Amino acid sequence: MNIFADFENRVKSAVEAILATRENSGLDLSRITVEPPRDASHGDLATNAAMVLAKPLQAKPRELAEAIAEALRADTDVETVEIAGPGFINLRLKPAFWTEHLADLLRQGSDYGRGASTGRKINVEYVSANPTGPMHVGHCRGAVVGDSIANILGFAGNAVTKEYYVNDAGEQVTVLARSAYLRYREAMGETIGEIPAGLYPGDYLKPVGHALAFRYGDTLMQADEAEWLPPVRDFAIEAMMMMIRDDLARLGITHEVFFSERVLHGNGGGRIAAAIDDLRARGFVYNGTLPPPKGQLPEDWEDREQVLLRSTDVGDDMDRPLVKSDGRFTYFAADVAYFRDKFERGFDEMVYVLGADHGGYVKRLEAVAKAVSGGRATLDVVLCQLVKLFRDGEPVRMSKRSGDFVTLAEVVEEVGRDPVRFMMLFRKSDAPLDFDFAKVTEQSKDNPVFYVQYAHARAAAVKRQAVEAGLELPQPGSLDDAALDGLTDVGELALIRKLAEFPRLIQAAAESKEPHRLAFYLYDLASAFHGQYNRGKDLPDLRFVNPDNPIMTAARLGLVEAVAVVIRSGLTLIGAAAPEEMR
Structure with missing residues (x-):
């Protein structure tokens, strides 16, 4: 359940009840929103209802806010309602609401945050690199962004098709054919010398030349260009597309x-x-x-x-x-x-x-x-935007294999798929990105992908610790609301509130086509989880596993499982693994 959408409807219902007494029932309520407050100390939810309706109603925002607040105070899930500034309304919900939401999350499991079918068919076209060579790091960012957008749109309830547009009809594939033919002549024993300007110089075409020689022997050596160009072009395009598919597979991407x-x-x-x-x-x-x-x-x-x-x-x-x-x-x-x-x-x-x-x-x-x-x-x-590669703060030199750029395969081989996919999203796509090989592999809080994956591994370790202590792990969805009522610590409730943002986050990321929102959210959730875990080091009563209190331990294990579920779902949408252990 998207609690923000739920409470948006509750706020609109309260407003409609007020408007009915003022004969303004036809007023547009679409601008009303319910969001997390910028400052968590202000409450759990904030609405702009009074601010956006004051002018069309010719009312003072604070007076209108007080009327709306009075109606919301009657909601059984609301603990307090306060008016801030010129007329914003902040709501704080009862702890029981949050533990009930946690129970619902555990019942839904991996479907938590998944949108109902919209019936909308969406085509996401991404990468579409010219089939003239291996993919480079610039293609890598578009590949990850596009694939993650498609995954999020699908999770949000849309029917999504991932598509690659093969640019195989322009002059660039003719240049490719001539470049491949030159490598064919080289494979046949001819000394070709320096690659002429305007042709593709990379060594990646040498295997294509050898493959052409194996297939055609010397039959193309004396042929006119009009004769050899069509078959060489088709052969080279197919070879390049096989290379591109292999490169994409390294990132876990298929179209x-x-x-x-x-x-x-x-x-x-x-x-x-x-x-x-x-x-x-x-x-x-x-x-x-x-x-x-x-x-x-x-x-x-x-x-x-x-x-x-x-x-x-x-x-x-x-x-x-x-x-x-x-x-x-x-x-x-x-x-x-x-x-x-x-x-x-x-x-x-x-x-x-x-x-x-x-x-x-x-x-x-x-x-x-x-x-x-x-x-x-x-x-x-x-x-x-462009990706700049660094190693310990120094720019990375170009690749010998490609001739003038660093290939996607080289990057993935050095640091692994998960760091590449996560870090390509850890900045808005229309902003330049600096990718440092050293930083994305270090094991610290400063490395976002490690920090998030470590949170999932830590959740798995907590469950193993409980088993080793002789405690039985609660089955998914088996914890009822009453069993979770003991989760009253401020850190525990803050974790549940952060988990409750996930459905809204998915909807917003899908609508805006901004997958970086998911990467940022996962980092914040991991930070909250690590913080609560560390609090237990200083305050034993807050530890997730306490063999002397199996009931409380079961409730906290439910919270740990919920964190693991959401992190696992988020990492899956990004295309990264959710490890049970970290090396």
Whole structure:
């Protein structure tokens, strides 16, 4: 149960009762919120109801707050209601409410915080790296962010499809083919010398060259480019995609759909043409010219008549070319057809996880969504900033294998999957991230992933300690409310309150597409748990395991299990393990 949503409804019911006496029953209550107060000493919940309703009701905020507070004081779960500042209302709930909530959490187990089915189909497209080489650390952040967003959206009750868009139709794959062909000639014994400018120099293409030599022998050596280019391109793309899938597997990432851009261009670009024709029929496509944009000219700008999308009608800064003057489709035209394909597959929402260098694409993609779907589907773009690698504060040098960047595989091999996945989320995705190899592997509070995983391992150790003391572990959901009533210590109740934030956190992270919220929450929960554990070192009566008091121990073991359940769920959504022991 999301207690914040629950109490939001209770506050709205109290407000509606007050409005009924004032003949204002039609007032919009959507801006009313119930949240944790910024300062925990102020109470358990805070609502802005009086603040947002005072103006439309032409009432003084504190007077309105007092009326709402009086109604809330009648709630049997509410211990105190106080008015703060200009009219905020702070509520403190009875301890019994919190222990009842803990019992409910234990009954739900791993389903705690899971949203009911929304019936909404969401496509999350992420990574989508060009199939021209191994994934680098920049791709790594987008991969983790996208995968975690998809996991959280699914846990929140949505039907989610994880998709990878394979950019296999542009000039870059032709360059890949020429680079692979050069390595093929090298594998056949030819001295190729220095890799020419414009080709991919990394050693990762050497195995591709050997594989081409094994398959084709010397048959491609004397062939014209027009003859060898298509098979070498197909072979190299498949080899790169196998490499990319392997790299993603190191992070525990799999996609349900790999969508090939070449499908859109097949049959003379039939799908792209169909998308353009559909938009033309609805008045979104016209033939015209574009004025030169200010600053640097984009690659697709031409000073002549072109086929244009009337994207300014749906929120874009300028209309966008779809067909060049020579009849070729623009890259943007493929974007339009790709969104249309997703929409026709029945998705209600499309999430694109892109690098920060794609910030200029946001408005045009949002315009595409409005034009193609007529407003029936939404589109969210999540931008991921750069990752800088350090070792003990010093920048990490580039990789020999890739030629000019550090590969994802190298990072994961050195520090492990869990630190990579957790730390890629321990900062908002649109902010630059510094990743220090030394810091993410140290065993201290300053290493967030260790601190959170250690909390789960510590919970498991507490349960083992109870068994070793001859105590029987309570079965999940077996503790009734009465057995938990003994949890009255301020630290114990604070832990339950922190646990109760999890369902709200999941909903907020899903709606905002901000998985870093989950990483931050897990760190705060781990900190609260470690703090309560350490209090027991100084105050034996607060220890989780006390063989002389099995009833109290059972209740506290229930609290420990609840912490473990939530940390385990959160780490699973992030894609990290929840260890029972730490080395």
